Amino acid sequence: MKRIFLGILFLMLCFCFLKAQQEDDADAAIENVYEYLMEDEEKSIDYEELYADLIAKFNHPINLNQATKDELESLHFLSDMQIENLLYYLYKVGKIQTTYELQLVEGFDNFTIKMLLPFVYVGTNRIEKISFKDMMKYGRNEFILRFDGTIQQREGSQPISQELYDEKPNSRYLGNPYYHSVKYRFSSQDIVQLGLSAEKDAGEPILSDYNKSLYSSYHAYIQLNNIKNFTTLVAGDYRASFGQGLLFSQAFSMGKSSLPLAVNVRASGLRRLSSTDEFNYLRGFGIAYRFDKWHFIGFYSFRKMDGAVQDSSFTSFKTDGLFQTPSDWEKRKTIAMQVAGVHADFTANWVKVGATIYGCRMDVPMVLNLRPYNYFYFKGKLQSGVSVDYQARWRNFNFYGETAMSDRNALATLNAVSFSPVSTLSLVLLQRYYSPKYDLFFANGFGENSKTNNESGLYLGAEIYPRRQWKISFFADVFKFPWLRYGVDEPSSGYELMTQLDYSFSRRVSMYARLRYKQKPTSKDFGDVMSQFVDFGKGSARFNMNYSVSNFNFKSAIQANFLQTRDSATTYGWLLLQDVAYNAQNGNWAVHMRYEIFDAVDYDNRLYYYENDVPYASYIPALYGQGLRYYALVKYKFSRMFSIYFRIAKTVYTDDREIIGSGLERIYDNHKTDFRVHLQWKF
Amino acid sequence: MKLHTFFSLFFVCLSIFVSAQETTVFPGSYAPGNASVAYFRQWQPFQNTSALALEQHISAGLVYQNRYFAKELSNEIFYVTVPTKLVNISGSFSYFGYDLYNEMLSEIAFSRAFGRLRIGVGFDYYSFFVSQTDGYKGTFTANVGAQMDVSSRLTIGFSIFNPTLSSINDSYTDRKLPTILSLGTNYKMGDKIYWLVEVEKNVNLSMNFATGFDYLPYKNFALRLGIYGSDYVIPTIGVGYKWSYFQIDIHSELHPILGTTFLISTRYNF
Numbered sequence: 001m002k003r004i005f006l007g008i009l010f011l012m013l014c015f016c017f018l019k020a021q022q023e024d025d026a027d028a029a030i031e032n033v034y035e036y037l038m039e040d041e042e043k044s045i046d047y048e049e050l051y052a053d054l055i056a057k058f059n060h061p062i063n064l065n066q067a068t069k070d071e072l073e074s075l076h077f078l079s080d081m082q083i084e085n086l087l088y089y090l091y092k093v094g095k096i097q098t099t100y101e102l103q104l105v106e107g108f109d110n111f112t113i114k115m116l117l118p119f120v121y122v123g124t125n126r127i128e129k130i131s132f133k134d135m136m137k138y139g140r141n142e143f144i145l146r147f148d149g150t151i152q153q154r155e156g157s158q159p160i161s162q163e164l165y166d167e168k169p170n171s172r173y174l175g176n177p178y179y180h181s182v183k184y185r186f187s188s189q190d191i192v193q194l195g196l197s198a199e200k201d202a203g204e205p206i207l208s209d210y211n212k213s214l215y216s217s218y219h220a221y222i223q224l225n226n227i228k229n230f231t232t233l234v235a236g237d238y239r240a241s242f243g244q245g246l247l248f249s250q251a252f253s254m255g256k257s258s259l260p261l262a263v264n265v266r267a268s269g270l271r272r273l274s275s276t277d278e279f280n281y282l283r284g285f286g287i288a289y290r291f292d293k294w295h296f297i298g299f300y301s302f303r304k305m306d307g308a309v310q311d312s313s314f315t316s317f318k319t320d321g322l323f324q325t326p327s328d329w330e331k332r333k334t335i336a337m338q339v340a341g342v343h344a345d346f347t348a349n350w351v352k353v354g355a356t357i358y359g360c361r362m363d364v365p366m367v368l369n370l371r372p373y374n375y376f377y378f379k380g381k382l383q384s385g386v387s388v389d390y391q392a393r394w395r396n397f398n399f400y401g402e403t404a405m406s407d408r409n410a411l412a413t414l415n416a417v418s419f420s421p422v423s424t425l426s427l428v429l430l431q432r433y434y435s436p437k438y439d440l441f442f443a444n445g446f447g448e449n450s451k452t453n454n455e456s457g458l459y460l461g462a463e464i465y466p467r468r469q470w471k472i473s474f475f476a477d478v479f480k481f482p483w484l485r486y487g488v489d490e491p492s493s494g495y496e497l498m499t500q501l502d503y504s505f506s507r508r509v510s511m512y513a514r515l516r517y518k519q520k521p522t523s524k525d526f527g528d529v530m531s532q533f534v535d536f537g538k539g540s541a542r543f544n545m546n547y548s549v550s551n552f553n554f555k556s557a558i559q560a561n562f563l564q565t566r567d568s569a570t571t572y573g574w575l576l577l578q579d580v581a582y583n584a585q586n587g588n589w590a591v592h593m594r595y596e597i598f599d600a601v602d603y604d605n606r607l608y609y610y611e612n613d614v615p616y617a618s619y620i621p622a623l624y625g626q627g628l629r630y631y632a633l634v635k636y637k638f639s640r641m642f643s644i645y646f647r648i649a650k651t652v653y654t655d656d657r658e659i660i661g662s663g664l665e666r667i668y669d670n671h672k673t674d675f676r677v678h679l680q681w682k683f
Numbered sequence: 684m685k686l687h688t689f690f691s692l693f694f695v696c697l698s699i700f701v702s703a704q705e706t707t708v709f710p711g712s713y714a715p716g717n718a719s720v721a722y723f724r725q726w727q728p729f730q731n732t733s734a735l736a737l738e739q740h741i742s743a744g745l746v747y748q749n750r751y752f753a754k755e756l757s758n759e760i761f762y763v764t765v766p767t768k769l770v771n772i773s774g775s776f777s778y779f780g781y782d783l784y785n786e787m788l789s790e791i792a793f794s795r796a797f798g799r800l801r802i803g804v805g806f807d808y809y810s811f812f813v814s815q816t817d818g819y820k821g822t823f824t825a826n827v828g829a830q831m832d833v834s835s836r837l838t839i840g841f842s843i844f845n846p847t848l849s850s851i852n853d854s855y856t857d858r859k860l861p862t863i864l865s866l867g868t869n870y871k872m873g874d875k876i877y878w879l880v881e882v883e884k885n886v887n888l889s890m891n892f893a894t895g896f897d898y899l900p901y902k903n904f905a906l907r908l909g910i911y912g913s914d915y916v917i918p919t920i921g922v923g924y925k926w927s928y929f930q931i932d933i934h935s936e937l938h939p940i941l942g943t944t945f946l947i948s949t950r951y952n953f
Contacts, residue, residue: 505833505834505837506833506834508833508834509833509834509837545839547831547833547839548833549798549799549800549831549832549833550797550798550799550800552800552831554829554831554839554841556839556841556866558866558882558890560890574884574889574890576864576866576882576883576884576890577864578841578843578864578866580829595843595846595864596864597862597864597884597885597886599884599886599889599890626886626887627886628848628862628864628886630846652848654848654859654862654886654887
């Protein structure tokens, strides 16, 4: 009896240990994906959503034998060709016996398989229908509290006399300088997802005349999946994406990255808002219904947008979600926007064709301060558009694309083909044309511009697998801007090249080298009557090595960039960093530390390198000047349910500067220390 | 004239090897190309402290380094190592300069191997001679490092000197100690050649690159060839020989403008 008792105790301890190890594996698996997605330059990517998607798939891995296209797309790092090849392999063999079989799927190299394994499993049985009671029983609840701050006092929090404040009320924050958020999430078997979140940014007022509540922004959603023929029912805050995003896309899209084949928009359809983004979301409801080979989606949203309304019109939306001063507060929730759309698609064999109609109405018209570059931008209260999208597979070829037309008869079209002529080579060729007149709020297609307009281009991406341990990734993108752009006073063109070499030296050591070069013209003011047009070339190189010894994980990296213009000297930026991470054997605590030295005298040479952070957060500082930066991230698990994360990061400038930042963020010192506390309760 | 030449050389040296107001006391290494961060065959004072973990004997050594044949630009270093069961310990002292201007650096380092991982921490005290009336001024700092044998052939190392940006500041003095991050690899090619690669960044200077080969044609003899530099490419050459308990290493490098640097290291294992 004693032996049985001890046996059970041992098994329970093993389970706890494995579970703890699993949680650490989640962070490692997501970091592995981040490595590929993080770029050398600034990009407005919602990493919170990416983390939420990946952690959801880590907690509820995809059964490869039942994998759907939508499920695989939600991983973001698989290319459309890899997804098609995997589905085709499943169709051909019927059932995968082991994950080792992934090596037999065309286009699945070792690096992709390593990234994929934490998010998939090979199962045999179909999941039976789950009762509501079981759904509640096996559901996962997550409760998160986060608190951020900066130790040094910012300009916005400096003491000020009442007289001066009355004279300049926007010279100080209305609230305390700390960030705070609270989130609750519930999910069960990917069928029910429910979430509530509230957030207060640094400097925003709470419990005051401006804001009488405890937080400054709130989100809530409920999403039900696969209830009879309803594939999705969502209410509250959500996002929608269709086709290749030319008409409507709020989803995470990678664009040009070191995964050159993954260029199409992912996670189409309706999805709950998993981040605390205060701009890019819809508020209302949406329904997706499947009928045989047809899939119908409809959605409606009504929400108040932020922007400076003057004389019953506004010039632009306020997108940063920060309401720190009286003038910010005046821009809050000033524009009522209604958005509605319908999407239908039909799937037959290896062809899928869809169509989307979308309309948007605001109660206040958008009126621009007309400049030559924004001459064709949207103006008015109403906008609408229609698009047709397609996907088809023929032999080794995958075709996909979308063509959209706005209500101003402006055209946007994107067409791509990906294929593998031989097993060691995969290619994608993508063409796009976005008219200068094409300007829709929710368009988010692949391109060089942040807006989906005024661009045409051709993109070629390739992945080569010369040997098992090697991978070469490459892309070349040539683009043209037929009309003027902000800062460029004539039609222009440019190109971008990237190549990355991945090498897996052993199971414990992997490395990559990346080279990137972009030439993009810009106008430069030389004090003459007219500004002149100069080519602006920026190149960057990075070498990154990850290695591990027992429970220690290390990363060493060097990054350099240069910037050249025709009329000025070339400037350089350098970064050297070392990471040390330790995961305790029992999985109860982990620590991650970085020490880096940067040297980029010119702001245009600023350097970016992904930093480890608390769950759902991501911070990639722009480093310029001379100095060093270090951080420590500590995780401690009180029990299987409670975890605490603490992160502290410090940047010290050694270039004799006495001020960091600008505006209300300004700090009168040569160093800046940020901290972050994250509490997590899972049950 | 001789004095003029000396001072010219002294200040050119200061401006090239270390930025103004930074110390020169940090001594060189006899590793090929000065790529010492992943060099583990022999620990060297003030280099990567983690290599100390491989020391098996009590030892004492003297190092003399001279830059450009100017005796005032010399470093003299004395060190001892004491391996223990728990942790290996070293004590090192470096003196740079001459009567009217000199800098000193002392270090006590501790290092231990955890399987294939070696970690070392050094506690340093830096001081320099200000003037006859003010005497010496000094500050504490640290030197941390690690080396990992990630396979039987590849070793990776890193070290950080002065991670805390220690400096000596008062109304008359603004002396910055260099903060240096070094990363490197040591790859064993065949049985007799070690290939070293290193990048090093002093927070206020250009990135420095180094590479070199440590060739052991015979058990007791090593031939070392390497290059390093950022603005200039500086070749290095060196030899090492071991007689029973005694070891000698000679190292030389050629700066294209300033000339030759010479280093001799002697060591006795008790």
